[in-house]
Amino acid sequence: MRFKLKIIGYLIYLKVNKWLYRNDYLTLQKMRWKKQIKNLKKSKFYLPWINKGSELTSLPIVNKQIFMDHFDTINTLNINKIDALKIAIDAENSRDFTLTIKGVTVGLSTGTSGNRGCFLVSENERALWVACIIDRVIGFSISKRKVAFFMRANSNLYQSVQSNLLEFHFLDILKSIEINLDELQQIKPNIIVAQPSQLVIIAKNIENKKINISPQKVISIAEVLTSEDKEYLEKSFGQIIHQVYQCTEGFLAASCSNGTLHFNEDLLIIEKKYLDKEQTKFYPIITDLMRKSQPIIRYELNDIVTIRSSCPCGSKMLAIEQIEGRSDDILVFNSENDVVEIFPDAFRRAIVLADEQITDFALHQQNKNALGLYINSLNKSSYEKAEIGVRNLLSSHHLADIIIYRINEDPHIIGTKKRRIKNDTRKTY
Ligand SMILES: [Zn+2]
DSSP: OHHHHHHHHHHHHHHHHHHHHTTOHHHHHHHHHHHHHHHHTTOTTTHHHHHHOOOGGGSOOBOHHHHHHTHHHHSTTOOOHHHHHHHHHHHHHHTOTTOEETTEEEEEEOOSSSSOEEEEEEHHHHHHHHHHHIIIIIOOOSSOEEEEEEESSOOHHHHTTOOSSEEEEEEETTSOHHHHHHHHHHHOOSEEEEOHHHHHHHHHHHHTTSOOOOOSEEEEOSSOOOHHHHHHHHHHHTSOEEEEEEETTEEEEEEOTTSOEEEOTTTEEEEEEEOSTTSOEEEEEEEESSOOSSOOOSEEOOEEEEEESOOTTOOOSOEEEEEEEEGGGSEEEEOSSSEEEEOHHHHHHHHHTTOTTEEEEEEEEEETTEEEEEEEESSTTHHHHHHHHHHHHHHHTTOOOOEEEEOOSOOOOTTSOOOSEEETTOTTO
8 A cells, every 4th residue: 555655645646747847858857866866875985076067977887787886886775696596486486476675675687688686676766667658658547447457477576566547467588470460359458568479370370360359559568670671560450659768777769659769858857979971870779767776877778779859749758769679689790990880770671671571580600701591472472572672772881791591480479579689699699
């Protein structure tokens, strides 16, 4: 009950601030940064910097490695990593996610770079997260709604949202799609939250009349939502596909009423590490203004984010054209005298523009000289057209001797993150 009251409290807090500051998120940022500075004095890692000044840009940029290496001194509760990891693993094994250390829960981040990390979340931080999700993703309504949520494992973070107004059903993406489709049919959800690869399967099964559901809201999470999938899903579900951009490091962005992702710049400060001369793509460096137990300050993510210059909704918060994938998805080649890096989106466009009958594809880099190409299409010539598209792209970068071989079966394993363009040569993955 206390937790639910906290959620309601934060919901009111978010609504009041939205009304008070409307489009003036910079004022909110300043106020919240001042509070965060006070909090950072409790962090042994940040104290020496804070003593010298309160400018954000004077603090060091961190990444996952640094963040985990300095776990013990970054957190403000004097929790050491060994104890935290033990709690997190015990919670995972016993499925008892109520285990806490110094009043905070510990989550395991499986991560994509191999090294297992963990993160601390206090009850207040969890309540704020839930309030944000209700405020910016699910939307508030006085009628009862059922939410079908596709995820890997259940956790108390989500269970705690159960209420008279929201009924959450968790579908395990590791289960067979038939089981999940049966369950969806029984639930008849008002809202579906799922990875785009799952949404496409659901949409096809609605089209084939294998299931009969008509959700009022569809939210894409966790994987790259390509423009083709977005278009298909919007047509199939007859509505805007909403998106949530979130990771272990926090809830970063959500779609507005136009379906454009905007960073939560009232709750975060976003700096950009540009990746191209035109300054259209960047790695976000995030500073979370609200997380207090384990401050996330100037934390560099490796997601390739493309900027959108504006959005008709009028929000001034930074708009995202698309999230292309991770830095690990950039394909790397050797030309005569240079290393050539090509963004995954360039390959995606080369393939989908080659033939409009292509319904699915994958391109995996096996080594510096070989690419595996998978094409799903009713048209037999689609593969050749896609291969020519990829070859033309490589030629435009003066790469001539790359072998392209055919992959006959979809390499995506159900239950894992779907990554169509993948660089298998990256050892860290
Ligand atoms: Zn917008």
